[in-house]
Amino acid sequence: MSINGTDGLGMRLPNASSDDAKKWKVAQDFEAMFVHQMLKSMRNTVPKDKDMSTGRRIFTEMLDEQIANKASQTGSFGLAQIIYKELAGKNAEDPRKIMAAQGAYGATRASENQIEKWITEASEAMSMDKNLIRAVIRQESSGNSLARSNKGAKGLMQLMDSTAKELGVANPYNGRQNVMGGVKYLKQLLTKYDGDESKALAAYNAGPGAVEQYGGIPPFEETQNYVKNVLKYKEEFSQEEVL
Numbered sequence: 001m002s003i004n005g006t007d008g009l010g011m012r013l014p015n016a017s018s019d020d021a022k023k024w025k026v027a028q029d030f031e032a033m034f035v036h037q038m039l040k041s042m043r044n045t046v047p048k049d050k051d052m053s054t055g056r057r058i059f060t061e062m063l064d065e066q067i068a069n070k071a072s073q074t075g076s077f078g079l080a081q082i083i084y085k086e087l088a089g090k091n092a093e094d095p096r097k098i099m100a101a102q103g104a105y106g107a108t109r110a111s112e113n114q115i116e117k118w119i120t121e122a123s124e125a126m127s128m129d130k131n132l133i134r135a136v137i138r139q140e141s142s143g144n145s146l147a148r149s150n151k152g153a154k155g156l157m158q159l160m161d162s163t164a165k166e167l168g169v170a171n172p173y174n175g176r177q178n179v180m181g182g183v184k185y186l187k188q189l190l191t192k193y194d195g196d197e198s199k200a201l202a203a204y205n206a207g208p209g210a211v212e213q214y215g216g217i218p219p220f221e222e223t224q225n226y227v228k229n230v231l232k233y234k235e236e237f238s239q240e241e242v243l
Helices: 019-044 054-074 079-088 095-106 112-126 130-141 161-166 175-192 197-206 208-214 221-242
Strands: none
Touching (some): 112 175, 130 175
């Protein structure tokens, strides 16, 4: 989904193996090593506990290592960012985007129960038809909270980075944020088109500009199929509720 244009439906996870991502990993590893040595030096300034067991010493060393690794991953000290800029140059990928991609790999795919909970929450918060939300999620991502399209749309409702930012979604791979943001945008489109679901869905897929240009659903095969599929899924979900 994109505010400004169409978006393909092919799904893939983020590319966390690019040259910039590798340079970011090197920078993180260096910061982790630096912080680990700093913690070790700090401990050496404290009088030794003669009664400390071998097991406790090993645990303390492991704890220091974990603290160092966590600090490098969250950017707590900022050293990794400085090193990364030197390695990758001024045109390098923003490390926050790389961390988002790494986060997607490390995240757990949301369960159906979790997704249903977010749908219910968004539906009640924005007075939206739950079946329409379910249908959009099925069409956009097949319920995969870690989905990423070949155009960069992310998460359950396939938000582009620019769209996510406008909607206040900090992390598109956070399922709750993604659904709340996507439903918020869909609600805006329904309001814009006086409740016309077909036009709102067409705009969700192809952008409001395309809908306005053609006075309705644009003559794009992808968008026409998109609208047809979402409305079909909505009807199926409605029938399931009746049964």
